[in-house]
Amino acid sequence: MHNAKGFTLVELVTVIIILGILVVGISSFVIFGTRIFMDSSAVDRIIGSSRFVLARMTRELQNAVPGSVRLADNGSVQCLEFLPVSLAGSYLSLPQAPDNSSNTMRVFTPPTSLQNGMQLLVYPLSNADVYAATNGKRFDIKSFSTTGAVTEIVFNSTVSFAEASPGKRWYAAEQPVSYCFFASGQIRRYDNYGYAATQPLPPATTGVLMAEDLSNDFATELPLALAPASLTNNAIVQLHPRFSILGESFTYQHQVQVFNVP
Known part of the structure; x- marks a missing residue:
C-alpha cells in the first residue's frame, strides 16, 4: 500500500473558517479606516x-x-x-451745487492709474448716495489726463456734486x-x-x-x-x-x- 499525503476534510473546513474570520477582521479595519479618512476630509x-x-x-x-x-x-x-474701492485720493477742485456745473474735476494723481468707465464718488453717506441712478454723489468717468502730480478727470456729461467732502476725499469704484x-x-x-x-x-x-x-x-x-x-x-x-x-x-x-x- 502507498502512503497518501494531504488534508482531511476537517482540516480544510477549519482553515477556511479561520481565513474567513481574518478576512472579515481585516476588511472591517480597512472600511473603518477609510470611513474615518472620508469623514475627516469632509x-x-x-x-x-x-x-x-x-x-x-x-x-x-x-x-x-x-x-x-x-x-x-x-x-x-x-x-x-457693498461697493469695493478701486482707487481713492484727495481732490483739488470739483463742480459743486449750487455753483456752475462742469464736466471736469482736478485731483492729486493716485498711485495707480484710473480706468475709463469707473464710477467716481464724493461724500457718500447712505445707500441712496451710492446706488440711486440720480444722486449727485456718483458719476461716470469718461477719460482722464495726468500732468505730474495733478490728474484732470472728465465725466460723461456736465455734473454738479451735491456736497463736498470735509476731507476732500474721492473714491473710484467699478461694480458692486x-x-x-x-x-x-x-x-x-x-x-x-x-x-x-x-x-x-x-x-x-x-x-x-x-x-x-x-x-x-x-x-x-x-x-x-x-x-x-x-x-x-x-x-x-x-x-x-x-x-x-x-x-x-x-x-x-x-x-x-x-x-x-x-
Missing part, C-alpha cells in the same frame, strides 16, 4: 471653505466705499451688498459685490451685475459657489447683521454663520468694520 473641506469665505468677505468689506454696505433678506436668502447666504446651505459671491436702487436678492447673474453646508435657521437665526454707520461709528457687519457636517455643527462669531470714511 470636515476639513467645510472648515477650509468657511474660513476662506469669511476671510475674503472681511478683506473686501474693510475696503468698501463708505455708505455702500446694505443687507436684505426674503426668508430663503440673505444678501450683503454681493455675498448671498441661502437657506438651502450655499454661500455664493456675485459681481458685475450693475447698480440698482433696490438691492437684488440675489443678483441676476451666476454667482460663484464659496461654501456649502450652511445650517442657520433663517426664521430665527440669520447669518448676518448690520450696524449702519453713524456720525461717531463706522459701519459694522456681524457674521455668525453656522455650518453642520456629519451631525456636528460649529458657529462663527465675527465682526468686520468698514474703515473708509466719507
Whole structure:
C-alpha cells in the first residue's frame, strides 16, 4: 500500500473558517479606516471653505466705499451688498451745487492709474448716495489726463456734486459685490451685475459657489447683521454663520468694520 499525503476534510473546513474570520477582521479595519479618512476630509473641506469665505468677505468689506454696505433678506436668502474701492485720493477742485456745473474735476494723481468707465464718488453717506441712478454723489468717468502730480478727470456729461467732502476725499469704484447666504446651505459671491436702487436678492447673474453646508435657521437665526454707520461709528457687519457636517455643527462669531470714511 502507498502512503497518501494531504488534508482531511476537517482540516480544510477549519482553515477556511479561520481565513474567513481574518478576512472579515481585516476588511472591517480597512472600511473603518477609510470611513474615518472620508469623514475627516469632509470636515476639513467645510472648515477650509468657511474660513476662506469669511476671510475674503472681511478683506473686501474693510475696503468698501463708505455708505455702500446694505443687507436684505426674503426668508430663503440673505444678501450683503457693498461697493469695493478701486482707487481713492484727495481732490483739488470739483463742480459743486449750487455753483456752475462742469464736466471736469482736478485731483492729486493716485498711485495707480484710473480706468475709463469707473464710477467716481464724493461724500457718500447712505445707500441712496451710492446706488440711486440720480444722486449727485456718483458719476461716470469718461477719460482722464495726468500732468505730474495733478490728474484732470472728465465725466460723461456736465455734473454738479451735491456736497463736498470735509476731507476732500474721492473714491473710484467699478461694480458692486454681493455675498448671498441661502437657506438651502450655499454661500455664493456675485459681481458685475450693475447698480440698482433696490438691492437684488440675489443678483441676476451666476454667482460663484464659496461654501456649502450652511445650517442657520433663517426664521430665527440669520447669518448676518448690520450696524449702519453713524456720525461717531463706522459701519459694522456681524457674521455668525453656522455650518453642520456629519451631525456636528460649529458657529462663527465675527465682526468686520468698514474703515473708509466719507
